[in-house]
Amino acid sequence: MxxxxxxxxxxxxxxxxxxxxxxxxxxxxxxxxxxxxxxxxxxxxxxxxxxxxxxxxxxxxxxxxxxxxxxxxxxxxxxxxxxxxxxxxxxxxxxxxxxxxxxxxxxxxxxxxxxxxxxxxxxxxLFQRRFWPAAQRLRAAVDDGTLGRPILGHASVLLHREPEYFSSAAWRGTWASDGGGVLMTQAIHYIDLLQWLMGEAVEVHGHIGTFRHAIEVEDSATAVLKFASGAMATLSASTAASPSLGISIRITGETGATAELSEFPEGTDGRVTIWARGGAIESEQVHPADVDPNVDLAAINGQLIPHHTAQVRDFVSALSANDGTGREPAITGSDATAALRILLAVYESSRTGSPVRLNQTATQEALA
Ligand SMILES: NC(=O)c1ccc[n+]([C@@H]2O[C@H](COP(=O)([O-])OP(=O)(O)OC[C@H]3O[C@@H](n4cnc5c(N)ncnc54)[C@H](O)[C@@H]3O)[C@@H](O)[C@H]2O)c1
Missing domain, CATH: 3.40.50.720 (NAD(P)-binding Rossmann-like Domain)
Structure with a gap:
């Protein structure tokens, strides 16, 4: 109730x-x-x-x-x-x-x-990037069979942060007060997009490293994810890129079609930059030369306002439905817990050197 x-x-x-x-x-x-x-x-x-x-x-x-x-x-x-x-x-x-x-x-x-x-x-x-019209378009392409059930995914998160980013707030960059690095703070958005598009993750193998920033948490990470459907995805993420290449997420579906979603520079609306289907490839330039690739934090946050607004609107309308049909908000605490479970598995896998099975509902057949 x-x-x-x-x-x-x-x-x-x-x-x-x-x-x-x-x-x-x-x-x-x-x-x-x-x-x-x-x-x-x-x-x-x-x-x-x-x-x-x-x-x-x-x-x-x-x-x-x-x-x-x-x-x-x-x-x-x-x-x-x-x-x-x-x-x-x-x-x-x-x-x-x-x-x-x-x-x-x-x-x-x-x-x-x-x-x-x-x-x-x-x-x-908050995972407001799900509200990008382009992300909704990809999700519709999964649901309406244009892509169909995803079989392969890739998320590339190549971001730039100045040292001042970590020194400007005392809580950033430490395990105790930040809880992690690029995975916990930036890549979690794209881990969520992967799970939203590809379904429940059941196994994670990954590595983390700290290469360019003077922080105790990771500035870079890689992972291989396996999903309950049998689909697979790779993730690479870093705040050590200079200049930033932004974010791209590629999904190949069981129809053989592939779509790519790009966010460049960081914070701008995602765009569908590749559509490969029906024997043709439509593509759009991802990194135009006249765009500054390294955007500061205030500009990134400012660009996100319309998508925060979309998610807040959804949340408020979920409350209004309470006394009638009632509904969950578009992104629930359980969804966010699932994204956290994936990224914590990357840390565990990196520590132990072994793949981590997530305690979910996959069948052996699906994993075969
Ligand atoms: N959705 C997004 O794209 C996005 C973007 C940026 C930040 N965030 C998230 O927003 C959160 C805040 O990030 P930020 O960049 O605004 O941090 P910030 O350091 O700029 O602001 C945090 C504020 O919280 C205050 N605070 C700390 N503990 C408190 C407490 N117990 N009660 C009340 N106030 C307290 C601090 O004094 C500070 O003013 C983080 O979870 C961060 O990951 C999300």
């Missing part, structure tokens, strides 16, 4: 750092929601955010924000803090939209999903 609330929803935003702007812009675009409170452990930051956006309340803790009475909480804090904020929000009966990654360990992610279920509140997790 899901908690029934009615629009306009009272929204609280927890964490007033870089990505909070995307949430503030997204909710501002929706008549069904109004941001009534923000909070940050840096109370001055909460206050200045509230002033800038004309928000009624600014607090220094999530407890104060929840006591003000909110229907929805957006979680925009560093990775390991997500769990405490989600658990407190669920206990207060608020629906939660949490930034990725859902958590940095599986047990925490599972506790978050279970707590929201038990409290009857919805849990959504």
């Amino acid at each position: 899901t908690a029934a609330v009615r629009p306009p929803y009272r929204v609280g935003i927890v964490g007033c750092g870089a990505i909070s702007r995307n949430h503030l812009e997204a909710f501002a675009a929706l008549p069904e929601a109004v941001v009534v409170a923000v909070c940050d452990v840096d109370a001055d930051r909460a206050r200045s955010t509230a002033e800038r956006w004309g928000i009624e309340h600014a607090y220094g803790s999530v407890e104060e924000l929840l006591a003000a009475g909110v229907d929805v909480v957006s979680v925009c804090t560093p990775h390991p803090t997500h769990e405490a904020v989600v658990l407190a929000s669920a206990a207060a009966g608020a629906h939660v939209l949490c930034e990725k990654p859902i958590a940095t360990d599986l047990a925490a992610a599972e506790r978050m999903v279970a707590a929201c279920d038990a409290a009857g509140v919805r849990l959504g997790v």
Whole structure:
């Protein structure tokens, strides 16, 4: 049973750092929601955010924000803090939209999903790239048989980060406070796209390394993934590329057709840059010469606002369906847990040197 609330929803935003702007812009675009409170452990930051956006309340803790009475909480804090904020929000009966990654360990992610279920509140997790029109087109091509069931996939995530990226926020670049490197922070979006297009992953073999950045977590990773359907995919990801080549995701379906989705420069809308089907190849240039390949973080985040808005709109409309048909948001806590499970398996595989079987529902026939 899901908690029934009615629009306009009272929204609280927890964490007033870089990505909070995307949430503030997204909710501002929706008549069904109004941001009534923000909070940050840096109370001055909460206050200045509230002033800038004309928000009624600014607090220094999530407890104060929840006591003000909110229907929805957006979680925009560093990775390991997500769990405490989600658990407190669920206990207060608020629906939660949490930034990725859902958590940095599986047990925490599972506790978050279970707590929201038990409290009857919805849990959504941001993977806004699923809302690119081009990503939706690829997914439709899987579903309508143009690609058909995927058999091969590849995600190439070749990004550029300056050293200041890691020094600008104290939590970045360490196992304890970031939970991982390029996999946890950037590539998780594309791991999610792979699983959304290709289905449930059942086995992962991977490696991580740190080559260019002075950080303890990985700046580069590779992995081979096997899916319950028998499909296979490879992943390579790095924040050490200079210049960045952006992201490309290629899917070959059982029809033999292949489609490629490209994001270049990082943060811009994904485009379908290759369609190989029916004896013809349609392609579009992925890396035009007049584009600056190394985009700064504020520009990347700014370009993502329309897709954050699309996901926030979906989340809010899922709540509106509560008292009638009721529905889950497009991207649930369980979806985000599955993406986390894949990337944690890359870490484990890299540590042990062995493939990691994911505890899922694949049959031996499917894996054969
Ligand atoms: N979806 C995307 O594309 C995308 C893009 C960027 C960041 N993110 C995610 O958003 C989250 C935040 O990233 P960011 O870049 O905005 O970080 P940031 O460091 O700029 O901001 C985090 C803010 O949270 C505050 N904070 C820390 N602990 C808190 C707590 N317990 N309660 C309240 N406030 C707290 C900090 O003081 C800071 O102001 C991360 O999970 C990150 O991965 C997602």
